[in-house]
Amino acid sequence: MTYCVGLRLNKGLVFMSDTRTNAGVDNISTFRKMVSWHRPGERLITLMTAGNLATTQALVSTLDERTKVPAERNPSLLEAPTMFQAAQIVGETLRETIQQNRGSGQNADTQFGATLILGGQIKGMPPRLFMIYPEGNFVEASEDTPFFQIGEAKYGRPILVRAYDPDMDFEKAAKLLMLSFDSTLKANLSVGLPLDLQIYETDEFAPKLERRIEADDPYFQTMTVDWADALRGAFNSLPDPVF
Amino acid sequence: MTYCVGLRLNKGLVFMSDTRTNAGVDNISTFRKMVSWHRPGERLITLMTAGNLATTQALVSTLDERTKVPAERNPSLLEAPTMFQAAQIVGETLRETIQQNRGSGQNADTQFGATLILGGQIKGMPPRLFMIYPEGNFVEASEDTPFFQIGEAKYGRPILVRAYDPDMDFEKAAKLLMLSFDSTLKANLSVGLPLDLQIYETDEFAPKLERRIEADDPYFQTMTVDWADALRGAFNSLPDPVF
Numbered sequence: 001m002t003y004c005v006g007l008r009l010n011k012g013l014v015f016m017s018d019t020r021t022n023a024g025v026d027n028i029s030t031f032r033k034m035v036s037w038h039r040p041g042e043r044l045i046t047l048m049t050a051g052n053l054a055t056t057q058a059l060v061s062t063l064d065e066r067t068k069v070p071a072e073r074n075p076s077l078l079e080a081p082t083m084f085q086a087a088q089i090v091g092e093t094l095r096e097t098i099q100q101n102r103g104s105g106q107n108a109d110t111q112f113g114a115t116l117i118l119g120g121q122i123k124g125m126p127p128r129l130f131m132i133y134p135e136g137n138f139v140e141a142s143e144d145t146p147f148f149q150i151g152e153a154k155y156g157r158p159i160l161v162r163a164y165d166p167d168m169d170f171e172k173a174a175k176l177l178m179l180s181f182d183s184t185l186k187a188n189l190s191v192g193l194p195l196d197l198q199i200y201e202t203d204e205f206a207p208k209l210e211r212r213i214e215a216d217d218p219y220f221q222t223m224t225v226d227w228a229d230a231l232r233g234a235f236n237s238l239p240d241p242v243f
Numbered sequence: 244m245t246y247c248v249g250l251r252l253n254k255g256l257v258f259m260s261d262t263r264t265n266a267g268v269d270n271i272s273t274f275r276k277m278v279s280w281h282r283p284g285e286r287l288i289t290l291m292t293a294g295n296l297a298t299t300q301a302l303v304s305t306l307d308e309r310t311k312v313p314a315e316r317n318p319s320l321l322e323a324p325t326m327f328q329a330a331q332i333v334g335e336t337l338r339e340t341i342q343q344n345r346g347s348g349q350n351a352d353t354q355f356g357a358t359l360i361l362g363g364q365i366k367g368m369p370p371r372l373f374m375i376y377p378e379g380n381f382v383e384a385s386e387d388t389p390f391f392q393i394g395e396a397k398y399g400r401p402i403l404v405r406a407y408d409p410d411m412d413f414e415k416a417a418k419l420l421m422l423s424f425d426s427t428l429k430a431n432l433s434v435g436l437p438l439d440l441q442i443y444e445t446d447e448f449a450p451k452l453e454r455r456i457e458a459d460d461p462y463f464q465t466m467t468v469d470w471a472d473a474l475r476g477a478f479n480s481l482p483d484p485v486f
Contacts (some may be wrong), residue, residue: 154397158426162471163478171483179478183401199486209486219484226481228405234473235406235422240414241462243442243452 001190002033002050002151005180006117007173008129008141010166012201012208013119016177017048018151018185020192034196035060037067037077041205043122045077045086046198050151051114051134058097059114063090083128087118087138095136115150120200127202155187156180170199170208175223178213182224195220244433245276245293245394248423249360250416251372251384253409255444255451256362259420260291261394261428263435277439278303280310280320284448286365288320288329289441293394294357294377301340302357306333326371330361330381338379358393363443370445398430399423413442413451418466421456425467438463 004017017033031053038044047063049056066076080086094114101112113134121127129141131148141148146166149157160180168176174197184191199209213220247260260276274296281287290306292299309319323329337357344355356377364370372384374391384391389409392400403423411419417440427434442452456463 154430155401157430158398158401159474159478161429162474171486174484174486175481176478178484179481186404187397187400211486223481223484227477230477230480231402231405231474234470234477235402235419237473238418238422238466238469241417241421241466243414243417243454 001188003153003156003181003184003188003191004033004048004050004117004150005147005156005160005177006048006119006129006131006141007147007164007177008119008127008166009146009168009170009173011170012199012204013046013121013127013129014170014173014177014200015046015048015117015119015196015198016174016181017196018181018191019194019196020190021053022190025189028190028192030192030194031057032196034198035064036198036207036210037064038206039078041123043078043120044200044205044207045083045118045120046200047090048117048150049114050116052101052112055094055097055101055112055114056116058100059090059094059116062093062097081122082125083118083120083122083130086120086122087128087130087132087140090116090118091132091136091138094132094134098134117148117150121202121205123205127200152184152188152191156184159183170201174199178220178223179227182220182227244431246396246399246424246427246431246434247276247291247293247360247393248390248399248403248420249289249291249362249372249374249384250390250407250420251362251370251409252389252411252413252416254413255442255447256289256364256370256372257413257416257420257443258289258291258360258362258439258441259417259424260439261424261434262437262439263433264296265433268432271433271435273435273437274300275439277441278307279441279450279453280307281363281449282321284366286321286363287443287448287450288326288361288363289443290333291360291393292357293359295344295355298337298340298344298355298357299359301343302333302337302359305336305340324365325368326361326363326365326373329363329365330371330373330375330383333359333361334375334379334381337375337377341377360391360393364445364448366448370443395427395431395434399427402426413444417442421463421466422470425463425470
């Protein structure tokens with residue numbers, strides 16, 4: 001499993017992903033699930049992946065090679081004229097990657113699937129955030145649905161739904177994501193530390209912050225304890241029902 | 244889908260279940276998922292069900308008939324000498340019910356499945372709480388794992404994990420369950436109001452309280468709004484990370 005969240009704020013975009021992959025609880029590994037391409041001053045495109053690791057690694061390698069090898073430069077994420085077309089490129093590459101695996105040998109409908117969050121900005125246009133399905137099609141975040149979760153989304157959803165505010169600053173957004181991940185980490189062993197965080201501020205065309213939050217991160221450790229206390233305090237502050 | 248929780252407290256047991264059943268989002272109905280048998284002064288046994296509605300209704304009817312029809316009185320939940328044996332009776336009846344459906348016509352491994360929470364007390368012994376699987380076997384709640392959830396358990400789990408305390412009184416426990424259900428109701432349309440609540444106090448051998456919480460319940464409505472505010476307050480009270 002995996003847990004990744006992409007938030008659309010008025011100030012920009014925030015991405016967080018865990019790093020645990022597993023083939024059964026007796027076989028866990030750490031892999032980065034967030035990758036970012038940028039051309040300073042012109043564009044930043046960030047991708048997070050959930051699903052079959054062979055699929056997502058092949059996808060990222062294919063996309064990455066196209067940005068580097070001139071002969072395979074087309075279609076490259078660094079050349080896509082809009083974020084919509086970038087999402088189309090990623091969706092199509094994902095579909096091709098899944099099809100390649102399906103065509104050869106073992107066949108299983110969902111086994112090679114992956115779901116993605118793609119966000120970023122290209123100069124002259126606002127930042128955009130997409131969720132891309134294994135079928136290669138995608139939806140875009142809007143004011144009504146300003147964030148996307150992929151992977152183990154349920155445990156961490158209640159706090160996102162209640163505390164998200166499009167006007168929040170990046171520090172608060174990072175705190176919100178860490179709380180959402182904390183709830184998930186506590187409940188599902190297949191989501192694990194360290195976490196990757198990227199903050200993107202509109203019109204900067206480069207990451208404002210890239211940070212790996214390790215298990216011994218002092219802020220994360222304190223926050224986990226403080227949050228449990230704050231939650232219990234909030235719980236106790238509500239009036240009890242009278243029967 | 245469904246959401247049911249059974250809590251084991253030092254003072255007794257608390258049960259809560261939703262009432263929504265669905266065969267697709269375009270076909271939803273309201274059915275009670277909590278049933279209780281008691282013999283005043285001697286025993287109380289409460290059952291909550293999640294899964295195929297035909298299976299769970301057949302199960303409850305079979306168990307209920309055995310408590311009423313003398314000829315089929317054996318094995319009856321009202322005659323079981325211990326809660327462990329009551330759980331065995333329910334588990335075996337569940338397995339038989341699933342098998343009967345499997346044997347006739349359409350065959351699907353999980354289609355007829357159901358998962359149950361069974362709790363109660365028989366005079367001379369402490370209250371006990373079990374979770375029963377579709378295979379008919381079961382596990383018992385303990386100090387380490389003092390509550391069970393069945394159905395859509397993920398959204399409502401974080402608050403249970405953090406605010407549960409075995410010493411809490413019944414009012415607080417009811418509040419905790421309502422909050423856990425509130426998170427779930429907000430996220431999954433297949434869990435719906437009204438909610439059924441039963442509170443059982445140790446050595447009373449009758450329900451202390453049975454209450455249906457409707458959509459217009461004033462406490463539940465106020466609590467939902469207050470909780471969103473309290474959560475945001477708790478969120479804001481935590482220090483932000485410094486980058």
